[in-house]
Amino acid sequence: MSHKVGALLLAAGFSRRFGGSKLTTELANGRTVFAQTLVNLQAAIPDIVVVTRPDLVEGLIMDCASLQVFDGADQGMGATLAYGVGLMQDKNACLICLADMPFIQPQTYSQLAAHCTPDNIILPVHDGHVGNPCGFGQQFFTELMQLDGDTGGKSVIKQHPKAVQRINVADAAILQDIDTPEDLQKLQSD
Numbered sequence: 001m002s003h004k005v006g007a008l009l010l011a012a013g014f015s016r017r018f019g020g021s022k023l024t025t026e027l028a029n030g031r032t033v034f035a036q037t038l039v040n041l042q043a044a045i046p047d048i049v050v051v052t053r054p055d056l057v058e059g060l061i062m063d064c065a066s067l068q069v070f071d072g073a074d075q076g077m078g079a080t081l082a083y084g085v086g087l088m089q090d091k092n093a094c095l096i097c098l099a100d101m102p103f104i105q106p107q108t109y110s111q112l113a114a115h116c117t118p119d120n121i122i123l124p125v126h127d128g129h130v131g132n133p134c135g136f137g138q139q140f141f142t143e144l145m146q147l148d149g150d151t152g153g154k155s156v157i158k159q160h161p162k163a164v165q166r167i168n169v170a171d172a173a174i175l176q177d178i179d180t181p182e183d184l185q186k187l188q189s190d
Helices: 033-042 054-059 077-086 106-115 138-144 154-159 181-189
Strands: 005-011 048-052 066-069 093-098 121-126 134-137 164-168
Touching (some): 005 033, 033 048, 033 093, 048 054, 048 077, 054 066, 077 138, 093 106, 106 121, 106 134, 138 154
Parallel strands (some): 005 048, 121 164
Antiparallel strands (some): 093 134
């Protein structure tokens, strides 16, 4: 059975701890944080929806089919996630990906997508620690679309422990988001 798995790439955060737009910060390889995340994700999942805020659109290098601008990003990650999941209704499952995780390898995205079904929740695990991206089956889309504020998908995960499938991955980058310039410097020197 073939499942239509899409990816929702959240790129609407305010980078408050970073002190500027971290998504447009250049990596050592010359790509921005956002562009590298997108390149890795595109290598694994062809159907991607990027959700960003109006003031970030021009700074993001776009080479994807669907860029959606969400005017309510200031309401929090939950509101942005709810908006994005609303755009994935034709999918059986969706990987929720964060644009500030440029070092996740394409094969990790592929591995996680392969485990997504309409009725499960996928959590990647590396060395005993749960990371991102998380996968949600279509069965959970309605609940995700009711999120608001800064409440992300964790509340939905807690409500459905029997649906959760933990997937061990070899990629430590599932634990490596960039919140500060120091994070970026450390991750690039590892």
